[in-house]
Amino acid sequence: MATILDTVIIGGGAMGSAAAWALARRGRQVTLVEQFGPGHKIGASHGATRNLNPGYERPEYIAMLAESLALWDDLEQEGGTTLLERTGIASHGPHPRLPAVAAALEAAGIRAEMLSPDAAAERWRGIRFDRQVLHMPDGGQLNPDAALPVFQRLAAARGADIRHHTRVAALEILSDGVRLVLESATGTEVVTAAQAVVTAGAWTGKLLGRESGAGLQFPRLRVTQEQPAHFRVTDDGALWPGFNHYPGAGSAYANWYSPVYGMQTPGEGIKAGWHGVGPEVDPDRRNFLPEPVQLAALQSYARAWLPGVDADAFEAISCTYTSTPDEDFVLDRIGPVVIGAGFSGHGFKFTPVIGRILADLATGTRPAPEMFHASR
Template sequence: MHTILDTVVIGGGAMGSAAAWALSRRGRHVTLVEQFGPGHRIGASHGTTRNLNPGYHRPEYVAMLAEGLALWDELEQDSGEKLLTRTGIVNHGPEPMLPDVAAALTQAGNRAEFLRPAEAAERWGGIRFDQQVLHMPDGGQLNPEAALPAFQRLAVARGADIRHHTKVVDFEVMDDGVRLGFETAAGTEVVTAAQVVVTAGGWTEKLLGAAGNAKLRVPKLTVTQEQPAHFRITDGQAVWPGFNHYPGTGGDYQGWYSPVYGMHTPGEGIKAGWHGVGPVVDPDRRSFQPEPKQLAALQDYARTWLPGVDPDSFEAISCTYTTTPDEDFILDRIGPVVIGAGFSGHGFKFTPVVGRILADLATGTRPAPEIFRASR
């Protein structure tokens, strides 16, 4: 039997789950298909902590931050789940854009204040600070492992169909929709969808390439295996904000690969990692093992800049980034295909806003901001 569906969302990670939630709130008939099982750790949406870092100055992102904070609050109320812990975020180091960030956030009504490094060290003794320190009290940590099921439960309550262990093996764009082939444990199924929302993370290029449609070109997506670690806390009295540390010159920065992000993950330690510089991988052929030189450099970072942890006592983590050349997202519609991709390691905080934008694109309500166009 050939099934006719309204809207199929391909990929049940953060953005696909949020798209299903947003579309179901508008009364659309949504089918979300995910090739792996619930709570899998193969992509980018697992773990219990992601920083909600408000440190943006471009107007598109600042506007999305304000909307996102409101939507996260609404999602917490509707789901009954605690999703955001407001520890504040501290960005520090010789980053020339921090004054612009502070000005943009203040103008938008978000709190941002510069502190002296000595004052910051007194408040957050587990971190060594240098040069300028920007404190953003509205930031904190989000919990993906609670958020994804919440999006999906709320979508199902409004009629969405969530199908795990359902892999898309055929993708053909036609004049009147998209023909899809699904592979499940029970066999194969062919459906036609009036429209498709692709939120496939590291599998996006594979999926769009399989469609064989030149019009579905997007900016180059690079999939990397990122390798943060949880370090054991040694200072039990320390208070930990989320943090981002930008490199400068001098001996303390030798061997750095990128800026460093970090946060407290309750029960696991202090998470810290390089940003977007892990080895390029095929998402279907990952080792899940850390690259030794980058891991050693991360330990050296912790030894120098995180006096509240033991740099030799840690647990390595593995996840993926799917990054565009400019690190701006892809949020666009090409014919019957809506694409949400390239979140470049900084997208999770915007998840419910991305869901809203993808729903706008799928329903023809309004386009996404120009910076997210696939044709840029």
């Protein structure tokens, strides 16, 4: 006889762990299954740093930012662990919308100031600043390696069942729920649940898309292998905000693939990378090796724009992006399946808010904003 459950969360990365925390706080019975072990480096939710970049102009994202800042504080207090270092974020370059972003943030009570490149360089001499600088003091670096265990520990303390090394071999949508075949070291188990919350990252398409038995319709999810690098710091006295550099036209931006993001990772160096332009991959068949042309271009960027690092002393790292065509997330409910996917390389800062939205969808409390609907 199949085990009968209330809510099964498939995928124990950032968003699934946050959904488990949010649902457990509401007293719901939750089972979270994750195919890999704790702290694995195969998906998108590992590493010691992610930028909490407040640089949004759209009101939906700004509202999520404000809520996210409060929820990260709640999580730190409840978990007794520091998760956010408020180094600030400095975005620069000839992006025409930076002043409008500053105005939108200030109107929402999120601090922002425009600086000249010279003024910014006086504060952060490890970076060569370009044209104009938007400084956002409320931003900083989040720690995924610390955050995921806190989400899961607090969820488990409220009764959530957290199962690592448990793979969903099959998902069948029923008229009144879902049937799942779970594989683990102890064998195969068939469970039915009132609903499934799918936060499977790069594996979402395989589990729910057209090629799967579920065949649900949602925006195409493009899985890429991203290849940032940690560069060795040469100026030990320099202070480092998180940063984003937006290119313009002209020879100064030749061989750029995208905007560049970066931050300091304590003990590892200055992380810098292109955004969402790595090779498209099957998440089960990655080689984890840097694409040499993009890596060489990233080194050239570091030589030109990061005077505080050694561009020839670095360690390449690897993660996945799962991106939608418009880079807006997929947060929706289709029958008994709640989908959280397509975070497009900018979702981690919103993790506790996304957990709340997924819990709302699972409990029927309220829908997600229309911009995140699967049918958009």
